Amino acid sequence: xxxxxxxxxxxxxxxxxxxxxxxxxxxxxxxxxxxxxxxxxxxxxxxxxxxxxxxxxxxxxxxxxxxxxxxxxxxxxxxxxxxxxxxxxxxxxxxxxxxxxxxxxxxxxxxxxxxxxxxxxxxxxxxxxxxxxxxxxxxxxxxxxxxxxxxxxxxxxxxxxxxxxxxxxxxxxxxxxxxxxxxxxxxxxxxxxxxxxxxxxxxxxxxxxxxxxxxxxxxxxxxxxxxxxxxxxxxxxxxxxxxxxxxxxxxxxxxxxxxxxxxxxxxxxxxxxxxxxxxxxxxxxxxxxxxxxxxxxxxxxxxxxxxxxxx
Amino acid sequence: xxxxxxxxxxxxxxxxxxxxxxxxxxxxxxxxxxxxxxxxxxxxxxxxxxxxxxxxxxxxxxxxxxxxxxxxxxxxxxxxxxxxxxxxxxxxxxxxxxxxxxxxxxxxxxxxxxxxxxxxxxxxxxxxxxxxxxxxxxxxxxxxxxxxxxxxxxxxxxxxxxxxxxxxxxxxxxxxxxxxxxxxxxxxxxxxxxxxxxxxxxxxxxxxxxxxxxxxxxxxxxxxxxxxxxxxxxxxxxxxxxxxxxxxxxxxxxxxxxxxxxxxxxxxxxxxxxxxxxxxxxxxxxxxxxxxxxxxxxxxxxxxxxxxxxxxxxxxxxxxxxxxxxxxxxxxxxxxxxxxxxxxxxxxxxxxxxxxxxxxx
Numbered sequence: 083x084x085x086x087x088x089x090x091x092x093x094x095x096x097x098x099x100x101x102x103x104x105x106x107x108x109x110x111x112x113x114x115x116x117x118x119x120x121x122x123x124x125x126x127x128x129x130x131x132x133x134x135x136x137x138x139x140x141x142x143x144x145x146x147x148x149x150x151x152x153x154x155x156x157x158x159x160x161x162x163x164x165x166x167x168x169x170x171x172x173x174x175x176x177x178x179x180x181x182x183x184x185x186x187x188x189x190x191x192x193x194x195x196x197x198x199x200x201x202x203x204x205x206x207x208x209x210x211x212x213x214x215x216x217x218x219x220x221x222x223x224x225x226x227x228x229x230x231x232x233x234x235x236x237x238x239x240x241x242x243x244x245x246x247x248x249x250x251x252x253x254x255x256x257x258x259x260x261x262x263x264x265x266x267x268x269x270x271x272x273x274x275x276x277x278x279x280x281x282x283x284x285x286x287x288x289x290x291x292x293x294x295x296x297x298x299x300x301x302x303x304x305x306x307x308x309x310x311x312x313x314x315x316x317x318x319x320x321x322x323x324x325x326x327x328x329x330x331x332x333x334x335x336x337x338x339x340x341x342x343x344x345x346x347x348x349x350x351x352x353x354x355x356x357x358x359x360x361x362x363x364x365x366x367x368x369x370x371x372x373x374x375x376x377x378x379x380x381x382x383x384x385x386x387x388x389x390x391x392x393x
Numbered sequence: 394x395x396x397x398x399x400x401x402x403x404x405x406x407x408x409x410x411x412x413x414x415x416x417x418x419x420x421x422x423x424x425x426x427x428x429x430x431x432x433x434x435x436x437x438x439x440x441x442x443x444x445x446x447x448x449x450x451x452x453x454x455x456x457x458x459x460x461x462x463x464x465x466x467x468x469x470x471x472x473x474x475x476x477x478x479x480x481x482x483x484x485x486x487x488x489x490x491x492x493x494x495x496x497x498x499x500x501x502x503x504x505x506x507x508x509x510x511x512x513x514x515x516x517x518x519x520x521x522x523x524x525x526x527x528x529x530x531x532x533x534x535x536x537x538x539x540x541x542x543x544x545x546x547x548x549x550x551x552x553x554x555x556x557x558x559x560x561x562x563x564x565x566x567x568x569x570x571x572x573x574x575x576x577x578x579x580x581x582x583x584x585x586x587x588x589x590x591x592x593x594x595x596x597x598x599x600x601x602x603x604x605x606x607x608x609x610x611x612x613x614x615x616x617x618x619x620x621x622x623x624x625x626x627x628x629x630x631x632x633x634x635x636x637x638x639x640x641x642x643x644x645x646x647x648x649x650x651x652x653x654x655x656x657x658x659x660x661x662x663x664x665x666x667x668x669x670x671x672x673x674x675x676x677x678x679x680x681x682x683x684x685x686x687x688x689x690x691x692x693x694x695x696x697x698x699x700x701x702x703x704x705x706x707x708x709x710x711x712x713x714x715x716x717x718x719x720x721x722x723x724x725x726x727x728x729x730x731x732x733x734x735x736x737x738x739x740x741x742x743x744x745x746x747x748x749x750x751x752x753x754x
Contacts, residue, residue: 188725372538
């Protein structure tokens with residue numbers, strides 16, 4: 083029998099924010115990369131690299147924050163392979179991104195061998211005093227680990243950077259029309275490499291959030307498509323930072339809901355519930371890219387196109 | 394300062410040389426990796442590339458495995474390469490491979506234990522159909538709703554994996570299997586099995602199909618108008634449209650073809666080497682085939698060579714795992730590095746490297 087009463091909406095809403103945070107982190111990074119005109123399909127590879135480096139460092143130092151830092155560095159480092167391939171060696175971005183994902187999955191499995199079954203140091207939850215004690219709102223909003231808030235601050239920072247700072251305008255110019263940006267004297271390649279590294283750091287953080295806080299454990303291939311969902315989320319958001327939050331929390335909701343339905347003994351086999359996040363992602367992609375919605379998509383003009391300054 | 398100068402035409406000589414160079418450098422980088430893991434790099438490289446073929450102790454087992462592993466890789470990669478040439482990115486071959494296997498196995502299990510001669514041919518049709526149908530999802534979403542086929546085809550891999558798990562533990566579970574997950578042994582069901590055709594050669598119907606697909610793809614790409622259209626659509630999409638190439642038709646065709654071939658690969662695998670539907674039936678051939686397609690320069694003949702080489706790394710990797718205790722993931726890293734080097738060296742076929750004077754900024 084279905085026991086829906088076992089699903090507590092407050093717990094659900096609180097879990098939703100936690101489930102959404104890894105894809106939110108990865109997606110906001112990829113948004114910046116795509117705003118600079120680069121399509122990096124290696125998000126999954128960078129996330130899993132971050133997941134394993136963060137986990138390893140956190141276990142060895144017994145400090146989750148050092149682990150998160152290491153994950154950001156690890157994600158950025160591996161993203162530089164992609165940066166060199168596409169920006170220096172002028173390689174195809176789609177193929178290079180795929181290569182990064184394939185390599186990252188193998189590399190992380192190799193690094194993570196000794197860490198299977200180990201439990202990481204706990205990341206403490208923040209205490210907001212009386213706010214945390216509030217009924218309903220307290221558990222939903224004010225009883226999380228710091229990374230939930232960091233991810234939201236990061237979105238705000240990206241939003242501010244892209245819209246109100248000089249650097250952000252240069253980045254957008256490079257992404258919209260790299261020839262014009264180059265003619266204006268901006269260093270297209272440097273801007274893009276920096277954006278790629280930022281995207282890598284964010285994806286790394288997202289991965290480490292999975293292995294250190296959400297799961298928390300290390301298993302091979304544990305990102306299970308989160309990187310690809312993050313890529314879809316950027317399309318969903320129409321390249322707007324706040325919409326990434328909306329999308330991520332929507333997906334977080336679906337993930338948590340299907341997990342709860344599994345636990346409640348819903349009569350559909352577990353496997354069919356588990357495929358729902360992927361199916362919903364596809365559905366959202368279809369809705370966003372079809373018909374009228376497409377006109378408002380506003381993909382960066384130079385997205386995915388290689389730039390080679392001749393002369 | 395080094396400077397890149399775009400070649401008017403990609404260099405044909407470098408086109409052939411870069412895969413060789415990439416393989417050589419991957420061996421060096423792989424050697425460094427193995428050394429870092431505390432293994433003798435020379436022994437490991439020899440174990441991966443030489444011993445499976447020529448060491449009398451292992452060759453009798455390993456040599457047939459070469460075709461067993463290369464068959465599905467080549468079959469999938471040939472289909473992918475046609476799409477990649479046209480700029481149509483089917484990266485969900487792994488999912489199409491699973492669905493093809495499931496459809497083929499469904500036919501076999503439905504007829505069990507009847508002995509009809511028509512069962513295996515029906516399975517082949519079902520396998521191709523399954524892969525084709527799974528690839529039609531991204532194709533139709535792309536042509537109807539302009540949805541990105543890269544993301545959709547990839548996301549469908551995860552969906553296919555879940556269906557596989559549901560089938561292996563549910564509908565297709567062996568009723569005589571004492572409750573263990575996994576289907577009946579299809580390879581032991583004579584009317585449905587895909588046996589080794591020549592003893593100790595590794596040759597089975599999937600390998601035969603792979604070689605037929607290679608010949609077919611060669612003719613299609615190099616002798617047929619469609620191959621020209623594919624090339625044109627990939628290199629100059631606008632010009633292709635003026636030349637009367639219907640982009641939607643090309644998407645449906647390329648995705649459908651690669652899907653059907655991936656589905657066939659899955660079917661031959663499940664009725665042959667894999668023997669049955671199980672939760673861990675898929676081992677990543679669909680993803681490795683992407684590397685094979687690039688390593689083979691998207692050329693059917695190149696893909697045969699690349700497929701054999703990648704098969705060798707699988708077999709040699711297993712051997713090194715067994716004999717030297719090399720972690721299984723290191724072969725995946727090895728394959729990933731190969732793709733990196735390959736993409737990096739492509740710069741040599743598309744660009745000329747010039748030494749520029751400092752003033753030219």
